[in-house]
Amino acid sequence: MSATSTPPTTEPPEPPAPRARSGNRRDEAARLAVLHAADDLLAEQGFAALTVEAIARRAGVAKQTIYRWWPSKVEILLDTLIEDSAKTLPVPADRPTAAAVRGYLHDFARFLDRDPAGKVLLTLLAQAQHDPGTAASLHRRHLGPRRAQERAWLAAAADAGELAPALDLDAVLDALTGPLVYAAMTGAPARPELVDTLVDRLLAPRG
Amino acid sequence: MSATSTPPTTEPPEPPAPRARSGNRRDEAARLAVLHAADDLLAEQGFAALTVEAIARRAGVAKQTIYRWWPSKVEILLDTLIEDSAKTLPVPADRPTAAAVRGYLHDFARFLDRDPAGKVLLTLLAQAQHDPGTAASLHRRHLGPRRAQERAWLAAAADAGELAPALDLDAVLDALTGPLVYAAMTGAPARPELVDTLVDRLLAPRG
Amino acid sequence: MSATSTPPTTEPPEPPAPRARSGNRRDEAARLAVLHAADDLLAEQGFAALTVEAIARRAGVAKQTIYRWWPSKVEILLDTLIEDSAKTLPVPADRPTAAAVRGYLHDFARFLDRDPAGKVLLTLLAQAQHDPGTAASLHRRHLGPRRAQERAWLAAAADAGELAPALDLDAVLDALTGPLVYAAMTGAPARPELVDTLVDRLLAPRG
Amino acid sequence: MSATSTPPTTEPPEPPAPRARSGNRRDEAARLAVLHAADDLLAEQGFAALTVEAIARRAGVAKQTIYRWWPSKVEILLDTLIEDSAKTLPVPADRPTAAAVRGYLHDFARFLDRDPAGKVLLTLLAQAQHDPGTAASLHRRHLGPRRAQERAWLAAAADAGELAPALDLDAVLDALTGPLVYAAMTGAPARPELVDTLVDRLLAPRG
DNA sequence: GCGTAAGCGAGACGGTACGTCTGGTCTTCCT
DNA sequence: AGGAAGACCAGACGTACCGTCTCGCTTACGC
Numbered sequence: 001m002s003a004t005s006t007p008p009t010t011e012p013p014e015p016p017a018p019r020a021r022s023g024n025r026r027d028e029a030a031r032l033a034v035l036h037a038a039d040d041l042l043a044e045q046g047f048a049a050l051t052v053e054a055i056a057r058r059a060g061v062a063k064q065t066i067y068r069w070w071p072s073k074v075e076i077l078l079d080t081l082i083e084d085s086a087k088t089l090p091v092p093a094d095r096p097t098a099a100a101v102r103g104y105l106h107d108f109a110r111f112l113d114r115d116p117a118g119k120v121l122l123t124l125l126a127q128a129q130h131d132p133g134t135a136a137s138l139h140r141r142h143l144g145p146r147r148a149q150e151r152a153w154l155a156a157a158a159d160a161g162e163l164a165p166a167l168d169l170d171a172v173l174d175a176l177t178g179p180l181v182y183a184a185m186t187g188a189p190a191r192p193e194l195v196d197t198l199v200d201r202l203l204a205p206r207g
Numbered sequence: 208m209s210a211t212s213t214p215p216t217t218e219p220p221e222p223p224a225p226r227a228r229s230g231n232r233r234d235e236a237a238r239l240a241v242l243h244a245a246d247d248l249l250a251e252q253g254f255a256a257l258t259v260e261a262i263a264r265r266a267g268v269a270k271q272t273i274y275r276w277w278p279s280k281v282e283i284l285l286d287t288l289i290e291d292s293a294k295t296l297p298v299p300a301d302r303p304t305a306a307a308v309r310g311y312l313h314d315f316a317r318f319l320d321r322d323p324a325g326k327v328l329l330t331l332l333a334q335a336q337h338d339p340g341t342a343a344s345l346h347r348r349h350l351g352p353r354r355a356q357e358r359a360w361l362a363a364a365a366d367a368g369e370l371a372p373a374l375d376l377d378a379v380l381d382a383l384t385g386p387l388v389y390a391a392m393t394g395a396p397a398r399p400e401l402v403d404t405l406v407d408r409l410l411a412p413r414g
Numbered sequence: 415m416s417a418t419s420t421p422p423t424t425e426p427p428e429p430p431a432p433r434a435r436s437g438n439r440r441d442e443a444a445r446l447a448v449l450h451a452a453d454d455l456l457a458e459q460g461f462a463a464l465t466v467e468a469i470a471r472r473a474g475v476a477k478q479t480i481y482r483w484w485p486s487k488v489e490i491l492l493d494t495l496i497e498d499s500a501k502t503l504p505v506p507a508d509r510p511t512a513a514a515v516r517g518y519l520h521d522f523a524r525f526l527d528r529d530p531a532g533k534v535l536l537t538l539l540a541q542a543q544h545d546p547g548t549a550a551s552l553h554r555r556h557l558g559p560r561r562a563q564e565r566a567w568l569a570a571a572a573d574a575g576e577l578a579p580a581l582d583l584d585a586v587l588d589a590l591t592g593p594l595v596y597a598a599m600t601g602a603p604a605r606p607e608l609v610d611t612l613v614d615r616l617l618a619p620r621g
Numbered sequence: 622m623s624a625t626s627t628p629p630t631t632e633p634p635e636p637p638a639p640r641a642r643s644g645n646r647r648d649e650a651a652r653l654a655v656l657h658a659a660d661d662l663l664a665e666q667g668f669a670a671l672t673v674e675a676i677a678r679r680a681g682v683a684k685q686t687i688y689r690w691w692p693s694k695v696e697i698l699l700d701t702l703i704e705d706s707a708k709t710l711p712v713p714a715d716r717p718t719a720a721a722v723r724g725y726l727h728d729f730a731r732f733l734d735r736d737p738a739g740k741v742l743l744t745l746l747a748q749a750q751h752d753p754g755t756a757a758s759l760h761r762r763h764l765g766p767r768r769a770q771e772r773a774w775l776a777a778a779a780d781a782g783e784l785a786p787a788l789d790l791d792a793v794l795d796a797l798t799g800p801l802v803y804a805a806m807t808g809a810p811a812r813p814e815l816v817d818t819l820v821d822r823l824l825a826p827r828g
Numbered sequence: 829g830c831g832t833a834a835g836c837g838a839g840a841c842g843g844t845a846c847g848t849c850t851g852g853t854c855t856t857c858c859t
Numbered sequence: 860a861g862g863a864a865g866a867c868c869a870g871a872c873g874t875a876c877c878g879t880c881t882c883g884c885t886t887a888c889g890c
Contacts, residue, residue: 023881024839047337051871062842067873122336125392129333130254135394143393166408171401178389179382185332186350186381187342194378201373201408234862258850269863274852437855438865461751465845476868481847536750539806543747544668549808557807580822585815592803593796599746600764600795601756608792615787615822644886645834674876683837688878 026069033059034066035083038076043116047123050077074127074134077120078141084117085142091149096157101203105176105195112184122185147173164205175202233276240266241273242290245283250323254330257284281334281341284327285348291324292349298356303364308410312383312402319391329392354380371412382409440483447473448480449497452490457530461537464491488541488548491534492555498531499556505563510571515617519590519609526598536599561587578619589616647690654680655687656704659697664737668744671698695748695755698741699762705738706763712770717778722824726797726816733805743806768794785826796823 037059041050052073056063070076089111092100112118124142128135150173157163165172176198183191244266248257259280263270277283296318299307319325331349335342357380364370372379383405390398436444451473455464466487470477484490503525506514526532538556542549564587571577579586590612597605643651658680662671673694677684691697710732713721733739745763749756771794778784786793797819804812 023841023883024837025882027840030841046339052873053871056842060842062840062844063873064843064875065841068840126333126336129329129392132253139393166404167400170395171398171404174390174393174395175382175386175401175405178387179385182385182388183381185336186346188377188381191378193374194382197373197378197409198382202404232860237862259852260850269861269865270852271854271864272862275861436866437857438863438867439856441866444867460753466847467845470868474868476870477847478849478869479867482866540747540750543743543806546667553807580818581814584809585812585818588804588807588809589796589800589815589819592801593799595803596799597795599750600760602791602795605792607788608796611787611792611823612796616818643835644888645832645836646887648835651836672876673878677837681837683839684878685838685880686836689835 030059030061030065031069033061034070034076035080037061038073039080039084039116039120042077042120042123047127072133074124074131075137077124078137081117081120081124082142084115084120085111085146088115088117091146091153093149093153096153096160096162098157098162098199098204101154101157101163102195102199105180105199106192108177109180109184109190109192109195112180113190118184122181125181125185161205163203166202172202237266237268237272238276241268241277241283242287244268245280246287246291246323246327249284249327249330254333279340281331281338282344284331285344288324288327288331289349291322291327292318292353295322295324298353298360300356300360303360303367303369305364305369305406305411308361308364308370309402309406312387312406313399315384316387316391316397316399316402319387320397325391329388332388332392368412370410373409379409441479444473444475444479445483447475448484448490449494451475452487453494453498453530453534456491456534456537461540486547488538488545489551491538492551495531495534495538496556498529498534499525499560502529502531505560505567507563507567510567510574510576512571512576512613512618515568515571515577516609516613519594519613520606522591523594523598523604523606523609526594527604532598536595539595539599575619577617580616586616648686651680651682651686652690654682655691655697656701658682659694660701660737660741663698663741663744668747693754695745695752696758698745699758702738702741702745703763705736705741706732706767709736709738712767712774714770714774717774717781717783719778719783719820719825722775722778722784723816723820726801726820727813729798730801730805730811730813730816733801734811739805743802746802746806782826784824787823793823 034055037055038050041054041058045054050073052063052066055061055073055076056066066076070079089107092104112122121142124134124138128138147170151169154163154165154169154173158165158169167175179194179198183194241262244262245257248261248265252261257280259270259273262268262280262283263273273280273283277286296314299311319329328349331341331345335345354377358376361370361372361376361380365372365376374382386401386405390401436442448469451469452464455468455472459468464487466477466480469475469487469490470480480490484493503521506518526536535556538548538552542552561584565583568577568579568583568586572579572583581589593608593612597608643649655676658676659671662675662679671694673684673687676682676694676697677687687694687697691700710728713725733743742763745755745759749759768791772790775784775786775790775793779786779790788796800815800819804815
């Protein structure tokens with residue numbers, strides 16, 4: 001379960017217990033309740049059920065509370081994605097070895113296939129096709145920063161002679177992650193050998 | 208302009224000229240008007256503007272006419288995608304050479320970047336993330352048949368010794384098309400050298 | 415019960431039976447359901463409960479159907495008032511005698527005190543104090559036409575020598591009905607001798 | 622301008638200057654600011670704009686300050702009505718002559734037509750139709766005490782032989798004030814001859 | 829003179845209703 | 860028969876107020 005989701009032992013459709021009010025400070029419990037509710041609704045009922053009204057109902061929160069803090073439901077998902085992916089799938093910063101890169105890509109494949117936050121990423125990528133605002137937010141707040149970290153990490157590995165990227169790093173990262181994302185989007189199961197082959201052919205020093 | 212779209216000399220926002228009525232046979236003119244209208248609306252205004260009412264209005268057709276023949280607007284897009292991609296980007300069946308494969312992938316990259324039908328494909332892939340029904344239709348009517356043709360074509364090329372695929376053909380096709388789709392989805396410009404590198408590293412017989 | 419209300423044997427809080435759809439003509443059943451629901455809600459729960467959402471819920475009608483045909487809930491009440499008062503309290507047109515005038519005023523007092531439509535009139539008069547639009551509609555559609563009929567009727571009685579109005583007819587009508595309305599508004603019980611005295615002192619030819 | 626309103630030279634929409642804080646005693650300045658704001662809002666924008674939030678905003682006061690001291694906005698209006706009507710339209714207590722009664726009624730008609738506090742009375746009478754709580758407060762705090770004074774005053778005049786009421790005093794008072802209130806409620810202009818005729822026919826000793 | 833108590837402005841909170849919008853269904857009329 | 864027209868139910872949209880609550884501050888009182 002993703003980091004912002006309620007533990008699996010709790011009851012999705014129960015009346016949310018009344019939280020203590022916070023006065024004139026932002027209520028962290030309300031913020032978390034919204035993120036959890038959005039996460040859970042997406043996982044359980046799909047994107048079509050992810051309406052502001054449903055999130056508010058499930059979180060035990062007023063619609064106005066959501067509109068006060070988030071400009072759209074997409075930004076709610078983006079918040080959950082950022083918080084969850086930082087915990088579940090951090091970009092390594094310290095071990096620029098070939099094996100570490102391979103491991104990171106395996107983790108990424110598993111993230112897309114199994115982690116609810118992976119579904120959130122696919123959902124946001126999809127929504128970005130429909131809405132330029134989503135595309136901009138997704139790049140600015142998630143894809144851009146993450147890609148920058150990945151690029152720096154790969155560059156360090158290349159400098160260390162661990163890797164010999166076949167192309168510029170952005171193109172290589174597209175070539176490595178693109179197949180995983182595309183497979184996840186078309187419902188294909190995870191294929192570990194795909195990751196291994198990609199790393200071998202696109203990153204490994206030849207011969 | 209995609210094959211089902213009105214030629215550029217015609218007027219998108221004009222009052223649609225009254226078509227001759229067809230009596231008790233399905234009206235082919237109405238069918239085409241719907242496909243054109245959907246195509247044009249998606250290209251001009253984006254997915255959010257692609258409502259059944261807008262399509263009906265633009266096509267000069269009753270909503271009921273659309274609901275009678277298509278279960279959803281997704282199926283309309285699928286119809287245009289199938290008809291257009293068959294014309295614009297046919298899977299070659301005759302020349303199983305390495306160069307032909309490379310050319311096909313370059314064509315595919317250009318299709319995603321420039322052809323309105325490429326945008327339709329991205330839109331349907333996106334919608335498939337939101338709606339399992341779309342995912343099923345997209346596979347059954349487009350991705351599945353096309354992938355079968357591509358697989359057969361690559362198999363012929365491999366048999367002919369033109370290629371030495373690094374993995375099973377489905378995985379290789381994901382590895383080849385995935386980066387192109389992912390790049391198009393994240394707004395990256397077309398990179399011909401990406402295609403070349405992918406073909407070299409994943410398909411070329413190792414020298 | 416007022417004319418547009420459901421008979422007392424029917425069930426207020428039951429799920430409204432699905433009505434037959436009307437196609438592209440206005441649905442008279444929906445119109446009546448709205449009028450009944452508004453009438454009943456006002457009588458049972460008061461003006462505060464008379465929300466468009468509650469009317470729609472009770473009538474088994476979509477909110478849009480209400481907004482399509484009525485610019486505001488006030489116009490719904492005005493419709494019920496006009497239909498009901500035409501049946502319950504018609505302005506006599508035929509017997510311009512002093513006794514008939516006295517009887518009409520007694521009927522008016524009873525209408526205000528007991529008829530649900532009397533409550534509707536008081537409600538609309540009240541709402542007219544809050545909203546100029548209500549005031550205008552109330553005058554144009556109810557008070558104006560009704561006052562014109564009453565004036566003509568009194569004029570005929572005066573011509574016949576039955577009455578000797580103490581003032582111009584509009585002022586006399588204010589003097590006759592004003593006390594009844596004011597008493598009803600302040601919750602006073604009906605006082606028959608008030609009507610009799612008013613008629614004696616303001617209309618009767620001085621003996 | 623009514624007694625609780627800001628002088629006309631002040632600017633309604635400017636940022637209210639911060640008042641000195643009062644410590645743990647009730648802040649009279651805040652109390653007056655609320656009464657003024659309510660009065661002004663009602664006069665300028667009508668009842669619909671008279672929300673607690675708007676009063677608080679305009680008075681430069683926290684909502685909680687309003688809810689601490691008034692159970693509802695109706696009670697705010699009632700406070701202004703009581704204070705203003707005691708100044709603008711006191712019930713005479715000393716000169717129980719026929720002419721004084723006639724003068725009081727003329728004053729009352731002018732109060733309804735021109736004084737902002739007259740609008741407040743009409744507003745509260747209207748609101749009493751919608752809300753039993755308002756009706757009770759209006760009677761208990763304004764209509765009841767005032768009617769008692771008027772009754773006593775008329776009784777003194779009758780005892781003195783100045784008047785010969787046609788009915789019990791409450792009914793006579795309804796008959797005298799009802800037409801004036803009803804005319805004001807339906808937007809009729811003041812008619813001095815109406816007052817004179819009512820006094821003549823309902824109060825004057827029959828010559 | 830310092831703690832306690834209350835009033836204050838501010839503003840977040842869970843709610844309800846608003847009036848608008850679109851989707852998908854249904855019926856009637858017309859060609 | 861089939862297309863055009865449009866009314867219908869359903870329900871999400873984003874906004875405005877409701878009345879409650881807590882916060883951090885300020886002032887007055889009493890020990």
